[in-house]
Amino acid sequence: GRRALGGKTVSTVTLKDVTKVFRDGTLAVDSINLDVNDGEFMVLLGPSGCGKSTVLRMIAGLEEPTTGAVMLDGEVANDLPPRDRRIAMVFQDFALYPHMTVGDNIAFPLRLAGVEPEPRGERVSDVASALGIGDVLARKPGQLSGGQRQRVAMGRAIVRRPGLFLMDEPLSNLDSGLRAELRAEISGLTRELGVTTVYVTHDQAEALTMADRVAIMRRGVLQDVGTPTQVYGRPATLYVAAFLGSPRMNLLEASVYVHLDRYVTLNLGDQSLYLPWNDIRSRAVAHYHGERIVVGMRAEALTPVAPDSPGDVLRGRIRYLEHHGHESLAFLDIGATAIVVDEMGAPLEPPPVGQRGLRRFGSVMQRLTGKPVEA
Ligand code: ATP
Numbered sequence: 001g002r003r004a005l006g007g008k009t010v011s012t013v014t015l016k017d018v019t020k021v022f023r024d025g026t027l028a029v030d031s032i033n034l035d036v037n038d039g040e041f042m043v044l045l046g047p048s049g050c051g052k053s054t055v056l057r058m059i060a061g062l063e064e065p066t067t068g069a070v071m072l073d074g075e076v077a078n079d080l081p082p083r084d085r086r087i088a089m090v091f092q093d094f095a096l097y098p099h100m101t102v103g104d105n106i107a108f109p110l111r112l113a114g115v116e117p118e119p120r121g122e123r124v125s126d127v128a129s130a131l132g133i134g135d136v137l138a139r140k141p142g143q144l145s146g147g148q149r150q151r152v153a154m155g156r157a158i159v160r161r162p163g164l165f166l167m168d169e170p171l172s173n174l175d176s177g178l179r180a181e182l183r184a185e186i187s188g189l190t191r192e193l194g195v196t197t198v199y200v201t202h203d204q205a206e207a208l209t210m211a212d213r214v215a216i217m218r219r220g221v222l223q224d225v226g227t228p229t230q231v232y233g234r235p236a237t238l239y240v241a242a243f244l245g246s247p248r249m250n251l252l253e254a255s256v257y258v259h260l261d262r263y264v265t266l267n268l269g270d271q272s273l274y275l276p277w278n279d280i281r282s283r284a285v286a287h288y289h290g291e292r293i294v295v296g297m298r299a300e301a302l303t304p305v306a307p308d309s310p311g312d313v314l315r316g317r318i319r320y321l322e323h324h325g326h327e328s329l330a331f332l333d334i335g336a337t338a339i340v341v342d343e344m345g346a347p348l349e350p351p352p353v354g355q356r357g358l359r360r361f362g363s364v365m366q367r368l369t370g371k372p373v374e375a
Helices: 052-060 102-112 117-130 146-158 176-193 204-210 228-233 238-243 280-288
Strands: 013-021 027-036 041-045 067-072 087-090 164-168 196-201 213-218 221-226 250-259 263-268 271-276 292-297 302-305 313-323 328-334 337-342 363-368
Touching: 013 052, 027 052, 027 221, 041 052, 041 176, 041 204, 052 067, 052 087, 052 164, 052 196, 087 146, 102 117, 102 146, 117 146, 146 176, 176 204, 196 204, 204 228, 213 228, 213 238, 221 228, 221 238, 238 250, 250 280, 250 337, 263 280, 271 280, 271 313, 280 292, 302 337
Parallel strands: 041 196, 041 213, 087 164, 164 196
Antiparallel strands: 013 027, 013 067, 213 221, 250 263, 250 292, 263 271, 302 363, 313 328, 313 363, 328 337
8 A cells, every 4th residue: 555655544535416517507517426435546437528527626626516525535625725635636648847857857846845855855766666767767758668757757746645646538648559558557556556546538448447446427427336347247327338348238128027937038129038037137137027128238248159049049130240350240130129249259150251241141049148237
């Protein structure tokens, strides 16, 4: 934890019914409740304009909530000026002063704060060695790799021992290779340092790979909060189900019928799936007896099987195949609905060379292994 730098202790953020209405009447954030735990890496994820940055700016004290409370370490901080919040903010460009050495860059905030040279030098070398850049303190930023520059920027942010890191799309200006590399570095570093972090992005790959928990927003409203596995596997709303993951989750309307001799049928258009009672999927849908629901199935949870396979299979017609190198996706019509299936486990016969995956296949059967989503 934070002991590595000998710094301060707890740092939590709590948002209680936080709403932000801008002066022009824009409702940017709508009654959000969120707890960020000590040392947690929380990612705020959502499309452009959903209110992520506004949430971050309220935590930083750069915007005031219209109603509700922003709490830091359990105390209402609505009126606390930004400089008294023990917060470090890192933005897109990680700008370093090019004419200063790495050591001077990291020391800069301490100099501004009037810290004496001796404790200053000690703090800088503590931070630099915690970040693994102790041996480049005399260099200029131009002589560093992208990852090292990132570490220097973080060193400069952390040197004043913030209790909280706020990052707003810090990687969005970088090319995709460096971005993937740095996302592992950033989340690794904040964990090593034990600093609570709130990280804003619209990039779901970034969110799912970096976060301890992800908070997904849409139009100012918090849709779901959970670990990447939870929000991906058990999304709280249809919006999240459709938003997360590529290819998109298959969402099929179905009606549920529970039979007295203990099995369940799911009627999907003109097809029925029979689910034995001891099947986990039966229990998930059984209390919707007689109702119409939406069933969510991830492409990778569906396994292609031979046309004559017995059991709980869905029958579909392949419209086309899409090859992605590491996987192939099959797009099928199941009655009036289109779905997508990841062929990874059991590749279908590839289309002949030159036909670019557009050949029509006969019927295949699809076995349903996905988990239902509640509508
Ligand atoms: P992006 O990813 O594009 O930065 P975001 O999710 O961070 O988007 P915000 O910047 O928080 O979204 O903006 C949320 C909404 O509030 C948007 O509709 C935006 O236009 C609006 N907004 C932001 N700042 C102001 C302001 N100062 N006055 C009025 N409306 C604003």
